Amino acid sequence: MGITTAWAISAHDDAFIGTLAPRLRPLIAAEGAEPLARVRWERWSRRPLPDHRTWWDRSVGPARATDRELESFLELTASGEHVQKMYDGLSSDDGFCVLPDVWERISDPDHLFVSVQSKDYAIRSLFHAIGPERAALLPGWCGNFLLTSAEVRDTLPRVEEALGFTPQERAAAQDQDWLDYGEGEERVLDGPLRMWRLAAAEGLGLCGVSVTVY
Template sequence: MSATGAWVVGVIPDAEARELLDRHAHLSRPGDRDKPAAFGRALAWWSNGGEDETFFERSTGPSGPLVPTSVAHRFADLIEVANPSTAATDAVQDESMALMPEAIGAALFVATARKANPVAALYYGLGARRSALLPGWFGDFLLSADEVRASLPRVEEALLLSDAQRSTALSRITAWMNAMGDAPDCVAAELIDAPLRVVRHAAEAGCGVAAFSRWY
């Protein structure tokens, strides 16, 4: 059965953002967020030039479809290990989603892709230096209103691209969504533009922001 990857970025009330983690701390266990040694090695690889390796190849000549290499799968594994599911994180995500607006718009963005994680596509598209400017771990974060305002300049630096940078990022996002997943209708530009809209909206409204990935 095919799985669908989703990335949710939404505004939540500031007071709830400041209380959520404390409210579910009783569900955490020592070691819940510990990363295996392989994670550190993979993160060092990605942060020190891994993005320049060959993630995709043509399967049947210059015009054939792109297929992922072992490098692409290594990066996909890094994304998954970065944010393991625990009782505490699942509870925070569930409650965050319940606090978000119902309608997608300036205060809510949801990206989905069959067989692919949208946040992996974005981080591959941006590359290591720019993606490191985004808050949290590989697309998962929970920010109070003060933290939103403090992080906004770095989010803008990550996502406001020159024409050439944007063209490269869009090409890489599209390659990921189609080679790692089955998302020919994905709007790559929305993965760059929509999270910035949400963070800016939250900064103006004095709200917090929650973001997380899930598989369905």
């Protein structure tokens, strides 16, 4: 049975970020505190995966990733059970859900980056494309974060470092980003940095959530 996932980054004023904080921040902290999640991150950091085209087709170039390493990375970058509660309406007694109560609040499309994928996770392709050293510069845990406007400004230099590329670096990253993009659709290599720059310029905070939709 297939899945559909969504990774969204939305910009909000600090007042709304404050209402989200007690709901979302404990869930993100719980994701990063999972012992197995930390093991998976360390495993990937020590030994990044090779060209994605070798993962399942071992006839394409040298395959250096073991099945365990591949499975570990796939589990690391899947949506976690804690933040998933924000989509399922299970994180609180009032049924608060990130779709109607966060994403659908956005009236200006420039204030939202969203990547919807079938049978895959957008954060997975982004992390593989940029590698663990750059991914470690991004705040939060595996695409999930909640930042005030001040925190957006403070973290912008690190995000610029993570997602800023020379032409050669960008070509290499795009080669390892396997997602299919429709006309005008924003790439995972572009949308997050755009959102950080926009939020910093407009004095807004950011909410990032990666979930399985169904």
